[in-house]
Amino acid sequence: MAGRAPAVVIDGVSKGFTLRHNRSLKGLAVSAVRGKDLSNNFLALDDISARVEQGETVGLLGLNGSGKSTLLKLISGVLRPDTGSVRVRGSIAGLIEVGAGLHPELTGRENIFLNGAILGMGESEISRRFDEIVEFSEIEKFLDTEVKFYSSGMHMRLGFSVAVHTDPEIFLIDEIFAVGDRPFKKKCMRRIRELRDSGRTLVVVSHNARTITRLCSRGLVLHEGRLVYDGPARTAVKYLDDSEESEE
Amino acid sequence: MSATLLPAKQPVDASALTDPGRGQGLVDVFRRRYLLRLLVRKELRVRYRGSVVGLGWTLLKPLVQFCVYYFVIGLVLNGREAIPDFPTYLFCGIMFVHFFNEGFGASTRSIVTNSALVRKILLPREMFPVASVIVAGVHLIPQTLILLVGAVLLGWSPDPLGLLAGLLGLLIVGTLVTGAGLLASTANVYFRDTRNLVDLMSLIVFWSSPTIYSWTQVRDSAALQDYPWLVNIYLANPVTIAISLLRRAFWYEGTDGSLPLPPDLWLRGGIALLVALVVLAIGQLVFRRFEGRFAQEL
Ligand SMILES: Nc1ncnc2c1ncn2[C@@H]1O[C@H](COP(=O)(O)OP(=O)(O)OP(=O)(O)O)[C@@H](O)[C@H]1O
Ligand SMILES: [Mg+2]
Numbered sequence: 001m002a003g004r005a006p007a008v009v010i011d012g013v014s015k016g017f018t019l020r021h022n023r024s025l026k027g028l029a030v031s032a033v034r035g036k037d038l039s040n041n042f043l044a045l046d047d048i049s050a051r052v053e054q055g056e057t058v059g060l061l062g063l064n065g066s067g068k069s070t071l072l073k074l075i076s077g078v079l080r081p082d083t084g085s086v087r088v089r090g091s092i093a094g095l096i097e098v099g100a101g102l103h104p105e106l107t108g109r110e111n112i113f114l115n116g117a118i119l120g121m122g123e124s125e126i127s128r129r130f131d132e133i134v135e136f137s138e139i140e141k142f143l144d145t146e147v148k149f150y151s152s153g154m155h156m157r158l159g160f161s162v163a164v165h166t167d168p169e170i171f172l173i174d175e176i177f178a179v180g181d182r183p184f185k186k187k188c189m190r191r192i193r194e195l196r197d198s199g200r201t202l203v204v205v206s207h208n209a210r211t212i213t214r215l216c217s218r219g220l221v222l223h224e225g226r227l228v229y230d231g232p233a234r235t236a237v238k239y240l241d242d243s244e245e246s247e248e
Numbered sequence: 249m250s251a252t253l254l255p256a257k258q259p260v261d262a263s264a265l266t267d268p269g270r271g272q273g274l275v276d277v278f279r280r281r282y283l284l285r286l287l288v289r290k291e292l293r294v295r296y297r298g299s300v301v302g303l304g305w306t307l308l309k310p311l312v313q314f315c316v317y318y319f320v321i322g323l324v325l326n327g328r329e330a331i332p333d334f335p336t337y338l339f340c341g342i343m344f345v346h347f348f349n350e351g352f353g354a355s356t357r358s359i360v361t362n363s364a365l366v367r368k369i370l371l372p373r374e375m376f377p378v379a380s381v382i383v384a385g386v387h388l389i390p391q392t393l394i395l396l397v398g399a400v401l402l403g404w405s406p407d408p409l410g411l412l413a414g415l416l417g418l419l420i421v422g423t424l425v426t427g428a429g430l431l432a433s434t435a436n437v438y439f440r441d442t443r444n445l446v447d448l449m450s451l452i453v454f455w456s457s458p459t460i461y462s463w464t465q466v467r468d469s470a471a472l473q474d475y476p477w478l479v480n481i482y483l484a485n486p487v488t489i490a491i492s493l494l495r496r497a498f499w500y501e502g503t504d505g506s507l508p509l510p511p512d513l514w515l516r517g518g519i520a521l522l523v524a525l526v527v528l529a530i531g532q533l534v535f536r537r538f539e540g541r542f543a544q545e546l
Contacts, residue, residue, distance in 0.1 A: 009265065017544055024441040073543065077269025077370045080540040087265040092370075100368035105294040114290055117283040118369055 005089060007170055007201040008052040008075055012084035015045040015070055044070045046225040047084070054089070054169070057202040059212035059233050061240050062222035068205045071222070072172045075203065090169030090201075093119055098176045099159030104148035108139055108158055111147050115162045129165045136187070137161035156180055164191050171195060174205045189214070209237045269370055269540065273532050276372035283371075287379040292386065306387045307394075310346045314339055321460045331462055332503040333402045336395060340494045341459035343391050344417065348425050348487060349450040351384035355429025356436050356446045363546040373539050374532070377429040385422060395498055404502030414497030416517050417490040423524035424486050430531030434538050437545050457487045463510055483510050486520035493517055 019040055045067045052058050060068045073079040074086050076094040101118040102111050112133055116126040134140055137157040139150075147155065160176060173192070180188060192215060196202055206212055212219060212233055219236025221229035221243075229239045277284060296305070317338055321327040328334045355377035359366055362376045436442040458466070466472065467479050482488065492509050500509055510516060 006265075023439065025439045025445075026441060028439065073368075075268065077267075078368065078543045080269055086268060088268050089264050089266070092268060094369060097368050100364055103290060103294070105297065106290060110290070110293070114286050117280075117286050118365065118371065120280075123282050 005054055006051040007054040007056070007089050008050075008203070009087045010048055010050045010071075010075070010084070011087075013045060013048045013071075013074060013081040013086060014043065014083045015067075015074060015079065016041050016043045016082055018042075044225050045074070045081075045222075048222075048225075048227045049084075050220060050227060050230060052201060052203060054201055055199045056218060057196050057204065057216045059216035059219040059236065060203060060205045060222065061207075061212060061219055061236055063244075065224075066222040067225045068222055069174055072174050072203065072205060075170075076172055088170060091120065092170045092172065093163060093166045093168040095160065095163045095171060095173045095176055097174060098163055099155050101162075102147050102155065102159055105146060107146055108143045108150070111158065112162055115159065116166070119163060119166045120168070121166055125167075133161045133165050136165070136191075138184075153180055153184070157184060160188060164188075164195065168200075170201045170203070172203050175207070209241075212237055271372050273372065273536055274374050274378070277374045277378050280372065280375070284375060284379055284382070287375060288382050288386070291379060291383045295383075307390055310342050310391060311394075313342050313346070317342070317460045327461070330465075330507070332506055333404075333499055336399050336402055336404070336499045336502070337462075337495060338460060339391075339395050339398060340499055341457065341491050343388060343395065344421050344487065344491050344494055345454050345457060345459050347384055347388055348421055348453055350387070351381040351422075351425040352428055352432065352450060352453075353443070353446055354380035354384060355425070356432040356443060358429070359433045359437055359542060360440070360546065367543045367546050373542060374430065374535060377433045377535075378426060381422065381426050381429055384425075385418075388418070399498045399502060402502055404498065407501060410497040410501055413493040413513070413517070416521065417493030417497070420486050420490040420493070420517070420520045420524050423521065423528050424490075427524065427528035427531035430528070430535040434535050437538070437542055453487055456482070456485060457491055459491065462507055463488065463492070464507060483516065484519075484523075486523050489513070489516045489520040 019042055048071065060071065062068050070079065072094065074081055075088065076092050077086075077088075078094070101115040103114060106114060112130060113123075113126055116129075116133075117123075121129075134143060137154075137160070139154055139158060142150065142154065147158070150158070156176070157180065160180075171192075176188070189211075192202070192204075196215065202215070204212065204215055216233040219229070219231065219233040219239075220227060221236050221240050223243065228243075229236055231239075314335075318335065322334050322338070331337050358376035358380045359373065365371060366373055366376075432442055432446050463483065466482050472478050489510070492513055496509055496513060
């Protein structure tokens, strides 16, 4: 690893959310008259610092609401930190939520192009990879069916196939195995391992300990927005288990 | 097994640490115009798939407007006498006002409508208001064809300077509505009832431009005789100037000249374009200022 430059540098990052109850000008006026405070603040990430080296595979663990997805969104640039900084090297693809860019009214074929373009591919690049994407997703038969008629597994297959055929340096993967069947899950894991072995940087969020230990070399554990553990993936999984037990 | 072997990634140059999410706004929209094209196509496809008459629906609204105003203003209130070639005069006005209002409304809603994408994937978010304006603009194409037929029937013939005037008008409205859309779509993220304000604005835009009456009626109205500067303010409205430019293209040259266009039209056109560009710049600045928070506010 020596001499490698970091791919992601997270430095003292905090992120708060406003839990606002009102979303209208009318509501704003009403509460201004009544003198009520509209918002209460909530700190989702609290002073996180970490770095990910190029080619490293890092697992992100933590209970529901601990801030994992928020951290991935900060790395992808969808969210911006309140304090501190996030810096990345190279292009990023989020599998933050697979299928987010799919439009229900368009066919699978149209969606491959649209989603590919959304994830940053150009026209010729998508055309070139089109067959590969279709083959990977195994939805040839439904290619010209509108995506709203897809089963949730098929939906996820299509989204995943497009996403893993983009060619970025950094992949962010958030809980993508929720609806895939076992053969497809295996195929995804294989593909992700391929990505890892070709030197891409991966940040993986999963509640599945096996996924983390099989894919990642290092694990970060978040607890209520704080980074409480940073070390080998196996130990990170164990750390989370132990802290869960002590809470019971 | 068919898995393709991926080429190994070389470590990227050490100097390239960047801030994710800090793009260049409208410049990036232009850079990713393939995506822009697909978004526009998606919108058109989704809107018209499953409707038998397809694009006909979008023509229906301005056409019905045209018929209603032609009947009330042209026939009942005798606007046909005051304004030569009244049909094409009216159609020019409706075209641009309709474009402005459609584009304004759609771009205002665009960020909220596309919240699934805005919340999850990093894109130049200006993409959505811009795409909405372009979608509204696409509908000008069939309308222009109808206008052309009408104009030719009324004895108009094309001239190069007129064409230029029409394009300048289009540029003014397009720029203005994009700027206004960027502003209003930002506001709409925070206050979902911005739409109601935008609807009101559309009403004001309609009546404050010489869509169904003539600017000379404003100039000559008894109420404004003591306030000539108000007439100047009226004529400073970029939409008014854009409509006049479109009329220079498709209407004025075919008439007997009894109803003049606003004086110094080219100068006013240049100023209107400048104003529109300023609105666009403000829109872009405000959008960029708040865009970083869109994902969490939606
Ligand atoms: N846009 C938002 N507005 C307000 N609160 C938010 C927003 N996004 C996230 N949060 C809050 O931040 C906290 C962390 O959320 P996050 O999605 O990062 O959790 P997570 O670790 O991914 O959980 P899970 O395991 O359930 O996916 C949660 O309490 C959530 O309610
Ligand atoms: Mg999550």
